[in-house]
Amino acid sequence: MDIPTDLSTGERIRLLRESRGMSRPVLAGLCGRGPDWLKKIESGDRPLRSHGLLMRLAAALQVSDLSIITGGSSQVTQPVPLGRLNHPAMPGIWSAVMGRSLSANRPEPMAIASLQGRVDQTWKLWHTSKHNRTEVGALLPDLIRDAEAAARTLEGDERRAALVTLADVYRLTGQATAYVAPAELAWVVADRALAAAQQADQPAAIAAAAWNMGNILRETDYPEEALRVVMDAAALIRPHLDGAPNDWRGIYGALQLHAAVTCARDGREGDAWRYWDAGDQVAKSLPSAYVHPSTVFGRANVDFHAISVATDLRASGKALALADDLDPDIMPSTERRARLWVEVARGHLQRGDCTAALHVMEIAHKIGEETVAYTPSARTVAAELWRTAPRALRPAADQLAEKVGIRAAV
Structure with missing residues (x-):
């Protein structure tokens, strides 16, 4: 359908919903949300920052190109996948x-x-x-x-x-x-x-499992529930920290960083930095070379999360300044190092610098091919570069999109 170019994202969603004869409760239910949430989105009272929810809305509205909802025009589409990504290990x-x-x-x-x-x-x-x-x-x-x-x-x-x-x-x-x-x-x-x-009745194991549950809740767009789970876990393990093994304090710090990112994605700047500060204090109480074996909580990961928090808060200048002062090679995890470069690419995109974003994404892909190919934030950056890169960069953006699998989704 022909949608006026001056409509906001919320207005576009409402127009598409009404053109398909869908009620608010039906569309909201398909996204796992209530009608009041959708009403605020459509009226512009609540920003829609979650890429996952945008994809859900697009799929529910049977829209094949996300830019129909978000606005903007391009010769290259940002496709809406029909299902989850596939991997041969899954069966x-x-x-x-x-x-x-x-x-x-x-x-x-x-x-x-x-x-x-x-x-x-x-x-x-x-x-x-x-x-x-x-x-x-x-x-x-x-x-x-x-x-x-x-x-x-x-x-x-x-x-x-x-x-x-x-x-x-x-x-x-x-x-x-x-x-x-x-x-x-x-x-x-x-x-x-x-x-x-x-x-097992083991506080550190419970806290680590809650950290994992929080990931699932946050990535399925339940930020309030994710924050509650990780903070309940932090409260559970906190009384046991005096004299506890380093890994107990490590998972406690990881819970603080989890809360920081959750709040940042919800636009809660004060809470995000407060939780990050709490994680920073935990890192300072541990040996400088300490790394938690599964969450890789430690000095480098705390610094990595500062960039993530700033990027999620759309403070790209701060994020890039923090990245300039960080040596990526001290990150003990290849997976996290690749994700660090993805965060830097997001920061460059927020400032409209496609050249820098593309260069950084190529670094991220070289470090961790599967991290980039199977992480939504990385795929979103690759898709945005494919859609908006200037003519001189289109061959490189197209090549990145093919490596990541964006083109195969069309």
């Missing part, structure tokens, strides 16, 4: 998660220390491989089955340790399948991680 992981055995029979006892060692090594692989989803995804089915068997068959203190390991495995599964898992599997994995940690 095996799905089978292990959804087809778990109810039998307690096992031919030989499970050595829980050995199993935990395998999990720890797989976490290291997640943070160091350029193809982390593929390599970790290949190992997860056996890890899931073995951890489930250990939790069923062991007893006493060994069973508690097995439950902590099981929670760890499901947290790793959540990380490795983020944005590619069907919604039902994502929720099952997050819930099983939290349930196993609670059965």
Whole structure:
């Protein structure tokens, strides 16, 4: 349909909804929200910053090009995918998660220390491989089955340790399948991680599982619930921090950074920096070289999150200034280092500098191909560059889009 160019995003959504004969409750329900939320979006009383919600609205309205909702014209479209991204590791992981055995029979006892060692090594692989989803995804089915068997068959203190390991495995599964898992599997994995940690009655494991649950809630556009979960977990572990192992304080700091990003994405600047400051204080209380094994909380990751918070608050000048003072090579995780460059690219795009954004995205892709290909924020940057890059940069932007898989989505 012919939409006037001067309409806002909210006005475009209302026009498209009414042209399709959809009521507010119906469209809002398809996005997992209530009609009051949609009314505020359409009236302009509430900004719509979430790319995930924009995609949901576009899919529900049967719009194939996101720019029809957001406005702007280009010879290149920003396609709306019909479903989630696909990854070849998913069938095996799905089978292990959804087809778990109810039998307690096992031919030989499970050595829980050995199993935990395998999990720890797989976490290291997640943070160091350029193809982390593929390599970790290949190992997860056996890890899931073995951890489930250990939790069923062991007893006493060994069973508690097995439950902590099981929670760890499901947290790793959540990380490795983020944005590619069907919604039902994502929720099952997050819930099983939290349930196993609670059965073990181990505060650090519960806090880590809550951090994972918070990721699922935030990425499915439930920021209030995400903030509540991570703050409840922080309150649970806080009384145990005096004299606790460094990893307990590490997960407590990771919860603070999680809250900082959640608030930043919701435009709550004061709260975002308050939570970041809390995480910064935790990092200062730990050895300078400390890195949490799964969340990679530590000095470098705190500094990384400052850039993320500033970018999410659209303070691009501050984000880029912070990035200028940060040595990317001190980031202990390849995955996080790639995401750091994506955040820098977002900052450049916010300032309208396509040349710098494209250069930085090429660096990010070289560091972590699968991180860029399977992270929505990175794909959004690649799509925006593909859509808006000036003529001289279009060949390079087109090549990046092809590597990331944007072109294949058309």
